[in-house]
Amino acid sequence: MKLIEQIDIQPQTAKWLYDLSQKGLLEVDNSFQRNYVWTEKNQIQLIESILIGYPIPEIYLWNTGTDEDTGDTKYSIIDGQQRCGAVFQYIANNYKLKASSLDPNNPKKGVIQDRLFKDLEADDKKAIWSYLFSIRLVRSQVERISIVNMFLRLNSNNMTLNPQELRNAEFEGEFMLLSSKLAELDFWEENKIFGVADRRRMRDVSFVSILLVFLKKGIEEDISNTNLNQIYDLYNDDYQDKETDEIKFKEILSVINAIIDNNNERIKILKRQVHFYTLFTVVFDILNNQDNLTDNQISNYRNFIDNYDNDALLEQYYPEQLSEIYHYKSLVKEGTRQKSNRFDRHRHLKKIMNK
Template sequence: MNEITLEQKQRAEKAIIEKQKEISFGLREWPIETILQKFGNGGDVDSDCELFIPDYQRDYKWDNRIASRFIESILLSLPIPYIYIADNFNEDPELDARIEIIDGSQRIRAIYYFVNNQLSLSELKELTELEGFLFKDLPAGRQRRFLRESLRIMELKSDDPDYKRDLFERINSGIKVLIPMEQRKGSESATSSFYLQVIEPCSKDPLFRELAPLSSNRRSNEDYAELVLRFFGYGERLEEYNSNVRKFLDQYFNDMANQPHNEEEIQKRKNKFNTVMQFVKQYFPYGFKKTATAKSTSRTFFESIALGVYFAIQENRNSTDGLITDNIIEWFNSDEYREVVTSDAANNTSKLKARINFVKDKLLGQ
């Protein structure tokens, strides 16, 4: 290995100093109430809220246990890691100075869902007396104290998008924790005929992937298999769903893996999936996407469309004939549909059923 020269060392030191000058941070502390005010109605990048979630951020992935433990930490005044944000400069005065969440969207969304009574506390470690509590169940004084709790905010004072994405990647580049579908894929249940002959081939179906594009990160997270599992799980056991996505899907996946499946049953499931894909291809102009230009598919849009179509066909005597299709684009772009489908929240039962039934009822003309 060649020895580093004095000139190289000087150039390296100069580069460090110059880069340090380009990147500046400011430290803030905001009470939760202020954060929620800035977050608006869910931090949608396309809304007018001040604090928003950028497109490169992940979907909400925390299950009820993780979110509840985080809320418990706040109630106990335990240290919370920094939330990283960035100022956004925009020539449009209406959009200037909005704040982009670089790291911390899962935490902020958990707080948002809790304060809006969409998260019921469960599997707590210390405050077991709060099992089943919603925010509204806390005494009024405790609610006020919770909203006054401050979170530490680190603000990147640069509008360079490369810096923002680089910071996001650096913060999240530690050891990768396996997400649920990755864990299922590595389990014994993934050796079953249900997984190998139903979930896996459906997740790799070219038409499905055309209709439901995903980011490279979500593809690597086995999200195609996750969507397929949701399709069959909700399609066959929706009435058993109890607002805990992970437990519900784990139970369904393991049950299916432990049951014998003959070729006829396997083909029947695949035919149901293919029928829905063909119907969506023919009648939904954006596939499972929320807009024509969207580059990745939201789980809530997929669930509402795929399961709505599935149940509509089922109630229509397992036929697509006679389903109402001439007004799909009209109701799909309506405020009513967008309101019911854009909140993934805590995936509570009523919201899941509401977005599925909305599509089903429209197709059945109800």
């Protein structure tokens, strides 16, 4: 039977969706989308569309089974997490309809702007509760692999999902789990390496994946999205060195944390992935030959990075490494993807730290 023949189209109210959520019967499958992507402006504009009476894209739900004792049916959101979340959070009075985010030509702007749900007029509250969403219900007998494939097809040409978000839907195995786990380490938040937008769009997981690829395959390995997909697939079911790689990854982050030492200027530099990636590879290399970085190696890196834009001081600190420094700085402008650049930056930075 074709998948389309196992999907039922049902109009359902926002109240129906809200009640499912309140009863714990509406699940967000984090293997599709880990994070809540929409900004507050996106949420406000959706509520505005509801109050005006504009149509909203359909929501896909998967029937995951009915409880034999209560008769309650659970659903998993395949596509529509942001739409549902925007409605639920507004009803919970978690944000106002800020005037700056509303359409200036909206005839209702004057009566809804800057209002929480509880402050709306009665008719507007009812309009939200009774708004009819177009729901596509996927029947329970449909297998998960078909659900994943459908999600990927729904979003593969959708610019709202980036390659990492699509990988998150397609792969749920060992490499994905470790990348996600390491992206949740306190180190990233404490040093403000990733912003809120990065975490919402899984750019943190994507970068951690690239660092893991280095641990597994070395600096010469291709880190294009195509090859990342192949790595995810290769280590999806069997990742024998998972625990060893996790320990090594944390060890390297601990050393980098000591180098940063809560210095905001160093954090600004290392927020650029090209700098962080290169330091990560050099620290890994050094730790393969000694137990820890020496005070001299740490000091050399700090002097280099603290005076990165001060050529006069760099010439004073590194009179014999100036060619490496200038070459490194020129390569930084070209990004992380090209293999020869990654290798040369690694080589130059290692010389600077070992002077």
